[in-house]
Amino acid sequence: MLTASDRVKNVAFAGNRIIFEKAKELERAGRRIIHMEVGRPDFDSPESVKDAAIEAIKDGKVHYTSNYGLDELRDKIAKKLVDENKIEAGRENIIVTPGAMMALSTAIFGTIDTGDEVLIPSPYYSSFYKQVQLAGGKPVVVPTTVEDDYQLSRELLEEYYTDKTKLLVLNSPNNPTGAIQSRESLDEIAEFAKDKDIFVISDECYEKFLYQGEHISIGSLPGMKERTLTVNSTSKTYSMTGWRIGFLAGPEQFIKEMVKVPQNMTICPTSFAQYGSLQAYDLSDEIVNERLKVFRERRDIVVDKLNELDMVELVPPAGGLYAFPKFVDIGMDAIELCDYLLEEAGIAVVPGGDFGIGAENSVRIAFTCSTDEVREGMGNLVEAVKKL
């Protein structure tokens, strides 16, 4: 009998997509639903970025590019890493990829062999876990807690380390918690990674979405550029999720090997989307900061509304686009709560189980819809939870 591979069968279907489909069904039946389940900023892509891509199409720049991406774009990304992230980089350190997602796959497939263990701090972006599964590795979840502000420590990492550990996946600011690893935590993580001689993937997709604290790239810390694989994209920063442009940055000797992953899976990112992204990296921070003001307002609404509820434990997000409240003693788990909120309050949010161990009573709320919708959705959520 024909079956799909165990590799794909063992991967759970994305929780946010399950909710998204349920919400769509209700909408088809005439219900109004406020979508706070998908991490897709509601802003449009910048006009000049669109113009650059349209120009590229008209100029016939419609063919394969190098497997590494366009040289001009690699140069621009390397400059961004030097200027903004204090990571030494040149063109030779960069692969342009279809979104951060393919940069993650390239880094994961490029570092681990079958059975190698990968430390994944929880709560986590579920694709980290699932990509490790697909690559034949063993995800090892390292739980961080509300009490510790979701900070990692060397002591905690040591508990989960074995001689099979090859890689640690870091994501700061974090999806779903919005936590930012402090300078002290990053120093401890860096010392741990160097002592144990393991790779670190640093997913920095939310680096520009900061409400408090600062973003430090672990690849900029002493001795870390030799083992850090930095991942980022234009998706969230410039509201370009549909363009599918991201990058992987790392030591040249690994980049040269790892490029075989996209070479044999995607060939290259879309040519004209790369030309648009060249323009995006030229934009001043003004447009990003304007939008950040709006996200900050939305984040504050979400936090204030959740604080009205006694049964909620919340570390207010220091960065990112999400809040991750835990609902204590409400007589239902997060899956039931999300169904209830969809039916009762017309708001779509994602159950925490998708984001790791210990998150079964948490839900992820994305503040990526309009500010009015955030206000209305959170009002409805609070009313509905009070009825429980």
Ligand SMILES: Cc1ncc(COP(=O)(O)O)c(C=O)c1O
């Ligand atoms: C932490 C994290 N990494 C990567 C991605 C995927 O980014 P991209 O759209 O650039 O592939 C997401 C999307 O939500 C994310 O939250």
